[in-house]
Amino acid sequence: MTLLEARGIAKRFGGVNALDGVSLAIGKGQIYGLIGPNGAGKTTFFNCLTGLYRHDAGRFWLDGVELDTRSPDRVVKSGIARTFQNIRLFAGLSVLENVMVGRHARSGVGALGAVLDTRAFRAEETAVRARALELLGYVGLQARRDEPARNLPYGDQRRLEIARALATDPRLLALDEPAAGMNATETAVLRTLLERIRADGVTLLLIEHDVKLVMGLCDRVAVLDFGQLVIEGEPDTVRRDPAVIAAYLGATVGDAP
């Protein structure tokens, strides 16, 4: 069963083809890795998928329904959440508030309800708070809920960002380099967390440079280079592919001058 299907996604920046007709399919319950050298178009693909960029060609389907990527909030409501390569928490808000913001798309009482302090408003606030606390427990940050997000150590900030993304009840969670800058211990904790999220029924798409993590964790891997899909398959197949080796090391030895 395919959860996300991308067909012919293209994005140009001036004369640069950042994405040049990328097509891929992610199965339900998979952990799908997107790798490639710097500038290959991985983050651009994420930004197109999550509505931060508008792609020039191609379409996405989520669970058979075409995805409306005209604005990020529509994408979130459809069930795709993301994290950022350079962590983007709401630094001045508390840890708990960060996760509560993530519930925005799944709650609906407006300004009037809040001003009149209606019963629906109170019930929803209680529910939002409870769900946020539950998620903080899930990623192991409940003890630090009242601290400002900026005070958390790096690894915790990464996990908070994941909790915030999970608060939107995603079917697909897209993680942009979740292990970047982490030490081995933090990466191990992260890996356990990601496997648990998958076990709870969320499909994962991750961009990652940590090859060990990708090969060990992912069910399938796609390699991008110069905006094009080089190969897509099982980690072991991908690892041995000459085109992948060429993409990472520049060229084959025979081409050297």
Added chain:
Amino acid sequence: MNLPQRIAQWWVHGQTWPGASWTRRLLVVVALALLPFLLEAVAGRAWVRIADIALIYAMLAVGLNLVVGFAGLLDLGYVAFFAVGAYAYGLLASPQFGIHASFLLLLPLGAIAAACFGVLLGAPTLKLRGDYLAIVTLGFGEIIRIFLNNLNQPVNITNGPQGVTLIDPLLLGSFSFGKPHSMLGVTVAPVHAYFYLLVCMVALSMLVARRLQNSRIGRAWAAIREDETAARAMGIDTRNLKLLAFALGATFGGVAGGLFAAVQGFVSPESFTLQESVMILCMVVLGGMGHVAGVVLGAIVLTALPEALRVVGPLQKAAFGHVWIDPADLRMMLFGLALIVMMRWRPAGMWPAPGWARRTPSAVGSKPQVAARGRDDAP
């Protein structure tokens, strides 16, 4: 804890005044009820009037705080909404067009008109941030003022620079705020009656603002203020929420404008200059951006301070037998000095929100590490 300790606690830690209770609330109500009479007895009726104006500014500060403090959108043209509300009331309750509509009709009308102007300002600025947004809002404020100044020809709508005069005082049922009333042997002058009405309006504004702040909407605004891209990625429709901030902020301005027109009985474009916008922003920043009670304090202090500094004229006369420095100049100098001192040593404002160290005001520069002083022991 004795009083100086409490004050020190409040000043250093920016916490809520300790020991809230119903007794305290009752005391506040009684104190507010007696305040205009006390003011009149001690300082004269002029000061009751100053208190009225301070309360109108407090409403404006609460409204602007919604936009600048909550959503982080720097608005330098806020006084335009005040003007819209004031003229809406002034034109429809004065001999200008011979219309004398009811206050109960005009106040919502002014609020809605201001909200529409809020959206009108918000729509083209949605993609702008920081300095660029500030410049556009500044331009907007000036446009409104210049329109009011020049809409006396070819058809005379606003009466131009002369302004609208003889505006009706408020009339609630059969109770007119325009003439003195005798109640229980006490004479309540118009300035007193307005004082009570304005206190209620400010209290209502504060309640609305605080409820908004602690809601899904307030959290979304805070998210936009902290990181707009991340806010969008969390499913927040930033366009609608920014427009909502502008519209709601403007609503407060519109209501304050209507009340201002009624209290003054006269409006002219002169009351709605850029200087006024800057002053309201100062109230928000100095009071404690993002903190509803703080910005009200800011408004009261910044309205009262220049008035209080009028005494420097007579003081010089008494001390030296001659006025060496023009009181008006000295007032502005001391005012400027107060601003510098505050921004240098207390950038989060006089009365910052509890937990203020972590609220980085992103619209107006103030370094969090400076603001973090003395907050290490926060719970």
